Amino acid sequence: MTEAANILPANDENLSAAATRLKSGGLVAFPTETVYGLGADARDDRAVARIFEAKNRPSFNPLIVHVLDLPSAAQYGEMDARAQQLAAAFWPGPLSFVVPRRADSGLSLLVSAGLDTVALRAPAHPLARNLLTRFGGPIAAPSANTAGEVSPTLASHVAQSLGTNVDLILDGGACAVGLESTVIDLCGDRPALLRHGAVTLEQLQDVLGVVDDATRPADGQAPRSPGQIARHYAPSIPVRLNASDAVAGEVLLGFGSGVPEGVQNLSPSGDLTEAAANLFAALRALDSPEHRAIAVMPIPETGLGRAINDRLRRAAEAHNG
Ligand code: TXA
Ligand code: MG
Numbered sequence: 001m002t003e004a005a006n007i008l009p010a011n012d013e014n015l016s017a018a019a020t021r022l023k024s025g026g027l028v029a030f031p032t033e034t035v036y037g038l039g040a041d042a043r044d045d046r047a048v049a050r051i052f053e054a055k056n057r058p059s060f061n062p063l064i065v066h067v068l069d070l071p072s073a074a075q076y077g078e079m080d081a082r083a084q085q086l087a088a089a090f091w092p093g094p095l096s097f098v099v100p101r102r103a104d105s106g107l108s109l110l111v112s113a114g115l116d117t118v119a120l121r122a123p124a125h126p127l128a129r130n131l132l133t134r135f136g137g138p139i140a141a142p143s144a145n146t147a148g149e150v151s152p153t154l155a156s157h158v159a160q161s162l163g164t165n166v167d168l169i170l171d172g173g174a175c176a177v178g179l180e181s182t183v184i185d186l187c188g189d190r191p192a193l194l195r196h197g198a199v200t201l202e203q204l205q206d207v208l209g210v211v212d213d214a215t216r217p218a219d220g221q222a223p224r225s226p227g228q229i230a231r232h233y234a235p236s237i238p239v240r241l242n243a244s245d246a247v248a249g250e251v252l253l254g255f256g257s258g259v260p261e262g263v264q265n266l267s268p269s270g271d272l273t274e275a276a277a278n279l280f281a282a283l284r285a286l287d288s289p290e291h292r293a294i295a296v297m298p299i300p301e302t303g304l305g306r307a308i309n310d311r312l313r314r315a316a317e318a319h320n321g
Contacts, residue, residue: 005159010127010170019134021167022047027054029144029158030131031172032123034094034181034197035151035280036158037066037141038166039131042076048108048140054165057147061226062113064096064121064181066139068132073097073120076105076138082208083186089207092124094177094198098185098225111140113226117187127172143180144169150233150280150287150315153178157284178277179307185214185224194225196307198276215310233311234318235287235294241309241316242298249292253282255299272304279308283315 008014010031018028025047028039038055040047042065052059067073070087077099079087086095101107101118112118123129132139143151145161152158155171182197184204192214193201204211217223245260246252254263256270264282266275286294296312299305 005163005169006167007155007159007169007171010130010172014168014170015127015130015134018131018168018170019136022131022135022137022139025050026167027051027165028131029152029155029162029166029169030128030141031125031155031170031175032066032128032141033125033175034123034177034179035153035175036144036155036169037064037128037139038144038158038162039066039139039141041135042107042111042138042140045108045110048110051140051142052110054162055142055145055147057142058226059110060113061147062115062117062119063111063140063142064119065107065111066128066132066141067120067122068092068129069122072138073122075102076107077101077118077120079120080186082191085207086184086186086204087122090199090203092122092129094121094124094179094181096121096181096183098183098187098194100187107138108140115226117185119183121181125172125175127170131170148234148318150235150283151180153277153280157281160284174277174281176277178279178281179304179311182307183225184211192224196310198304198307200303200306202303234315235283237287237289237291238293238319239283239312239315240293240295241312243295244297246295250295251286251288251291251293253286253294253296255297259297266299272300272302272308275299276304276308279311 144158153175182199183195185192192212254265
């Protein structure tokens with residue numbers, strides 16, 4: 001990065017400047033409760049094309065469109081009874097719906113990357129909502145990182161990753177959840193989970209009854225979400241899972257109470273919410289050529305632990321062939 005990225009505190013003046021940037025086709029990075037998003041006017045083809053360029057994202061991987069609430073979501077996608085029930089339970093919040101796209105949505109076709117569906121989410125973060133209100137339209141926003149990298153949970157991560165490819169970065173501090181939203185596909189007869197996140201499979205099943213787990217396509221089956229084939233969530237050095245300690249050259253990433261002094265710990269008390277919030281910043285901090293690999297201690301496969309382990313497995317697999 002030669003020039004400095006434009007990081008601004010998310011005060012009234014800068015939120016208003018950010019909305020103006022969006023209206024003129026610019027790219028604005030902003031905090032959500034999950035991770036930072038790289039936003040553009042979802043109705044503007046050129047602005048949406050700039051997102052793909054800035055991230056170096058394959059153009060077949062569609063984007064999430066951010067809205068304030070259910071009525072605005074219903075302008076862009078078919079929000080059936082199941083979507084309405086889920087929105088009542090979890091919106092605003094860390095849950096995205098893939099639904100049939102309305103013919104009169106007015107969204108850029110690029111947002112859906114050629115599919116006839118669209119992903120919609122109403123974020124809970126007050127700054128994201130403030131920006132949506134000031135802008136007054138749908139904001140397309142993938143995570144604000146170069147394709148394949150770990151998602152940003154701090155404004156400085158966005159600056160490191162995208163530099164001056166983004167017009168303005170609104171600094172709203174650390175993201176509370178720290179993992180990307182749960183994605184559920186409501187296009188078929190059976191709802192299908194496409195990505196684990198803070199809203200868990202069990203919570204979705206409590207509302208809808210049956211929800212298939214489609215986060216790991218079976219061998220030989222096509223993935224339901226284009227994002228599932230992309231190399232994802234990976235530091236540049238290998239990641240080894242379920243490690244009890246670090247072997248020569250590795251750096252240890254701990255979890256829980258039995259972690260040696262001086263070792264970075266996702267949550268000394270073994271709290272999964274805290275561990276999720278710390279995960280991406282920890283992976284970035286340890287991602288250095290001075291280490292041969294990051295050895296991660298076991299995380300329980302329950303509740304939010306599933307989303308954490310899902311990201312860790314993808315990070316580990318990125319270096320296995
Ligand atoms: O928490 C989040 O979801 C963040 C914040 C900024 O909202 N956004 C985010 O976006 O993680 P992104 O683009 O990094 O991930 C979106 C995921 C991808 O895996 C993509 O393939 C999937 O959602 N997706 C988007 N639209 C889809 C569609 N129409 N059908 C199937 N999958 C879709
Ligand atoms: Mg992403």
